[in-house]
Amino acid sequence: MKREELIANIARKGSFLCVGLDPDIKKIPPHLLDKENPLLEFCKAIVDATAPYCVAYKPNLAFFESQGVQGWIAIEETVKYIREKYPDQFIIADAKRGDIGNTSTMYARAAFDHLGVDAITVAPYMGSDSVKPFLGYEGKWVVLLALTSNPGSKDFQFSTDASGERLFEKVIKTSQEWASEEEMMYVVGATQGSMFQDIRRVAPKSFLLVPGVGAQGGSLEEVCRYGMLPNGECGLLVNSSRAIIYASSGTDFADAAGAAAAQLASEMKALIC
Amino acid sequence: MKREELIANIARKGSFLCVGLDPDIKKIPPHLLDKENPLLEFCKAIVDATAPYCVAYKPNLAFFESQGVQGWIAIEETVKYIREKYPDQFIIADAKRGDIGNTSTMYARAAFDHLGVDAITVAPYMGSDSVKPFLGYEGKWVVLLALTSNPGSKDFQFSTDASGERLFEKVIKTSQEWASEEEMMYVVGATQGSMFQDIRRVAPKSFLLVPGVGAQGGSLEEVCRYGMLPNGECGLLVNSSRAIIYASSGTDFADAAGAAAAQLASEMKALIC
Numbered sequence: 001m002k003r004e005e006l007i008a009n010i011a012r013k014g015s016f017l018c019v020g021l022d023p024d025i026k027k028i029p030p031h032l033l034d035k036e037n038p039l040l041e042f043c044k045a046i047v048d049a050t051a052p053y054c055v056a057y058k059p060n061l062a063f064f065e066s067q068g069v070q071g072w073i074a075i076e077e078t079v080k081y082i083r084e085k086y087p088d089q090f091i092i093a094d095a096k097r098g099d100i101g102n103t104s105t106m107y108a109r110a111a112f113d114h115l116g117v118d119a120i121t122v123a124p125y126m127g128s129d130s131v132k133p134f135l136g137y138e139g140k141w142v143v144l145l146a147l148t149s150n151p152g153s154k155d156f157q158f159s160t161d162a163s164g165e166r167l168f169e170k171v172i173k174t175s176q177e178w179a180s181e182e183e184m185m186y187v188v189g190a191t192q193g194s195m196f197q198d199i200r201r202v203a204p205k206s207f208l209l210v211p212g213v214g215a216q217g218g219s220l221e222e223v224c225r226y227g228m229l230p231n232g233e234c235g236l237l238v239n240s241s242r243a244i245i246y247a248s249s250g251t252d253f254a255d256a257a258g259a260a261a262a263q264l265a266s267e268m269k270a271l272i273c
Numbered sequence: 274m275k276r277e278e279l280i281a282n283i284a285r286k287g288s289f290l291c292v293g294l295d296p297d298i299k300k301i302p303p304h305l306l307d308k309e310n311p312l313l314e315f316c317k318a319i320v321d322a323t324a325p326y327c328v329a330y331k332p333n334l335a336f337f338e339s340q341g342v343q344g345w346i347a348i349e350e351t352v353k354y355i356r357e358k359y360p361d362q363f364i365i366a367d368a369k370r371g372d373i374g375n376t377s378t379m380y381a382r383a384a385f386d387h388l389g390v391d392a393i394t395v396a397p398y399m400g401s402d403s404v405k406p407f408l409g410y411e412g413k414w415v416v417l418l419a420l421t422s423n424p425g426s427k428d429f430q431f432s433t434d435a436s437g438e439r440l441f442e443k444v445i446k447t448s449q450e451w452a453s454e455e456e457m458m459y460v461v462g463a464t465q466g467s468m469f470q471d472i473r474r475v476a477p478k479s480f481l482l483v484p485g486v487g488a489q490g491g492s493l494e495e496v497c498r499y500g501m502l503p504n505g506e507c508g509l510l511v512n513s514s515r516a517i518i519y520a521s522s523g524t525d526f527a528d529a530a531g532a533a534a535a536q537l538a539s540e541m542k543a544l545i546c
Contacts (some may be wrong), residue, residue, distance in 0.1 A: 022376070062372060062379035068387045072345040094376075098396065099335060099369050100423040100484075103295070106335035114341045123371065125398045125418055127425025145398055150373040152400025155447055159440060161432055167440070174428055211373075 001090050001118050001139055003182050006207070009055045009088050010234045014269040018056035018092065018209065019261060020241025021046065021078065022063045027246055029253045039067060039074035042253075044081055046245050049258035053265035056090040056237050057082055058209075059117075079115050090237075091117040092143060092209065098123040104133040112137045119143050121187060121209075124171045128178055135179050142184050146172050147199065149189025149212030172202045181205040188227070190218025190238070196226030205229065211239045213264075220264075224271040234272060240264055274363050274391050274412055276455050276480070282328045282361050283507045287542040291329035291365065291482065292534060293514025294319065294351065295336045300519055302526045312340060312347035315526075317354055319518050322531035326538035329363040329510050330355055331482075332390075352388050363510075364390040365416060365482065371396040377406040385410045392416050394460060394482075397444045401451055408452050415457050419445050420472065422462025422485030445475045454478040461500070463491025463511070469499035478502065484512045486537075493537075497544040507545060513537055 010016050023039040035041040047057065059078060064071035082089050093115060097107040111120040111134075119141035122131055134142045147157055147168040157168045165173075172186060181203075188199050190212035199208065208227055212218040220238060229235030244264070248256035283289050296312040308314040320330065332351060337344035355362050366388060370380040384393040384407075392414035395404055407415045420430055420441040430441045438446075445459060454476075461472050463485035472481065481500055485491040493511060502508030517537070521529035 024379070060372075060376055060379075062370070062376045062383065065383040066379040066387060068349060068383070069342060069345050072342050076341060094372075096372050096396070096399075097335070097369065099333075099367075100421070103333055103335045103367075106297070106333075106339040110335065110338040110341070114339060123369070123396045123398050125396050125429060126369075126421050126423055127428030127430070129423050129425040131425075148373070148399050150399055150402050152402040152404075155400030156398060156440065156444065157400070159432065159434055159443060162435055167429065167432060170432060171429065 003207070006055070006090055007233055009090070011232055013055055013265075014272060015053055015055055015265040016234050016236050016238055016268055016272070017054040017261060017265050018058050018237045018239040019046070019050050019054045019244055020094070020211070020239050021057055021059040022241045022245065023074070024063055025067060027249070029249050029251065031251055037070060037074050037077070039064065039071060040077050043074065043078040045254040046257050047078070047082055047086070049254040050244065050261040051086045051089065053258070053261040054089070056092060058092040058094045058239055058241075060094040060241070076115060079117055083116060090119065092119040092121065093117040094121050096121050096123045096145065098126050098130045100126065101129045101133055104130050108134045108137065112140050119185070121145065124175065131175065132178055135183055140183065142179065143209050144171065144175055144184060144186050146186040147188045147192065147195060149191045149218065153189065169198065169202050172199070176203070181207070185209050187211065190223050193219050193222030194226060196223060200227060205235070207235050207237060209237045209239060213238050213240055220267055221271065228271070228273060230273060238268070279328070279363055279480070280506055282363070284505055286328055287545060288326055288328055288538040289507050289509050289511055289541055289545070290327040290534060290538050291331050291510045291512040292319070292323045292327045292517055293367070293484070293512050294330055294332040295514045295518065296347070297336055298340060300522070302522050302524065304524055310343060310347050310350070312337060312344060313350050316347065316351040318527040319530050320351070320355055320359070322527040323517065323534040324359045324362065326531070326534040327362070329365060331365040331367045331512055333367040333514070349388060352390055356389060363392065365392040365394065366390040367394050369394050369396045369418065371399050371403040373399065374402045374406055377403050381407045381410070385413050392458070394418065397448065404448065405451055408456060413456065415452065416482050417444065417448055417457060417459055419459040420461050420465065420468060422464045422491065426462065442471065442475050445472070449476070454480070458482050460484065463496050466492050466495030467499060469496060473500060478508070480508050480510060482510045482512060486511050486513055493540055494544065501544070501546060503546060511541070
């Protein structure tokens with residue numbers, strides 16, 4: 001999906017919500033455990049209930065991998081299901097991959113050729129040749145980790161060099177030499193709302209994938225105040241996982257997820273500029 | 274596997290060779306493509322031919338993932354095969370994982386509970402709570418990325434703070450507060466042999482997993498001179514992938530892999546102190 005299509009989808013729906021698919025076998029409603037592939041049934045129901053309110057899905061590969069082959073079948077089928085039934089949804093494989101060139105080439109193949117997602121999250125630690133193999137796929141995206149929403153982000157991402165530049169800023173600046181805002185986004189955690197000012201100084205046009213709203217405590221209003229692009233470009237995909245998909249653990253889990261997504265989407269509609 | 278067992282295996286075999294399993298469907302011998310699961314057949318043959326000469330295997334998950342469900346079956350069966358037939362081999366899932374706490378917990382479950390490997394490579398960018406969920410499994414290990422062997426390692430790993438400390442040194446120092454040398458190793462690339470002196474200053478007792486010997490141009494002799502621990506502790510696992518597993522692309526590929534592994538092991542024997 002091209003940047004302009006994503007922007008058009010956001011404008012049409014009045015939402016920049018990304019629903020995170022983190023299907024934990026220990027948390028999904030018990031009545032699904034009798035099904036042939038519980039993770040897949042869970043994801044399909046969540047997708048059907050939330051699709052009107054979001055523009056993107058972010059399946060988290062860890063949750064699928066933890067179920068081995070069965071989980072791998074579930075992720076492939078989930079992506080195929082979204083792709084066929086809701087072709088205007090942007091699909092991000094949350095995978096945090098990154099390795100030497102020939103290995104990243106394999107991860108890119110897994111994500112783009114095999115799974116067929118639109119984007120994959122990539123970790124920057126190994127530098128340019130670990131990221132570049134994910135680039136150059138028509139309509140596909142790298143979502144590079146910059147400033148994450150977890151407590152451990154303070155361990156290394158704020159390391160400051162002699163010029164005062166912090167590592168997450170260096171990652172954003174350096175990586176913009178590898179790709180434009182047409183094929184690279186950044187992960188920026190919402191738990192640090194005012195940090196979006198600093199991010200926009202170094203990434204003035206890039207889309208930002210923002211986790212940490214909801215379960216992790218970030219404020220949607222702050223994210224929009226400091227991070228949103230003007231003129232309808234938006235430039236944000238705000239992700240919510242647990243607050244939506246585990247809104248209920250009963251047989252009404254899909255309805256509850258739909259209601260939680262609708263609520264967040266209506267808050268977003270009021271904030272789009 | 275405990276540290277003392279690994280050291281004993283190295284001493285007994287006179288080898289600290291780790292064979293990297295990077296089965297590329299486009300590179301494995303063509304006669305295997307008729308088999309039900311070509312990647313699995315390739316890995317089993319490589320393992321049978323090389324097991325006498327190495328103490329560890331490092332399956333690279335990217336190469337398996339690029340084949341989807343079939344690849345996931347191949348990695349599970351490969352690990353099971355090594356585990357049953359060669360129980361003294363140390364198995365490292367080369368995965369470069371790392372995410373927020375609840376997601377890293379899932380990756381740890383995938384590696385240790387489901388696949389059943391001894392160790393997993395982890396990327397440090399997201400800090401403490403992205404690494405700690407992999408710790409505390411009895412006899413299991415984190416192999417944390419520190420200084421990698423690829424050109425892109427220069428982009429961020431050498432970022433220097435005001436005190437002159439480089440990022441890879443900070444990663445090693447900081448992470449030693451999370452775990453001892455009984456359950457954490459570091460990835461240190463061999464293409465920069467003399468750097469091992471600097472590494473040993475901050476990681477005096479840790480095992481180092483060393484890629485980059487062979488195809489990537491590192492020198493085994495330099496790695497040992499600067500990186501080996503005395504008194505038979507060794508403290509090194511030197512990995513070779515392509516130079517062994519693709520030594521021949523004909524029907525003699527397994528024999529050729531065995532010969533390449535034997536050659537490297539004999540060089541190692543002369544260097545163990």
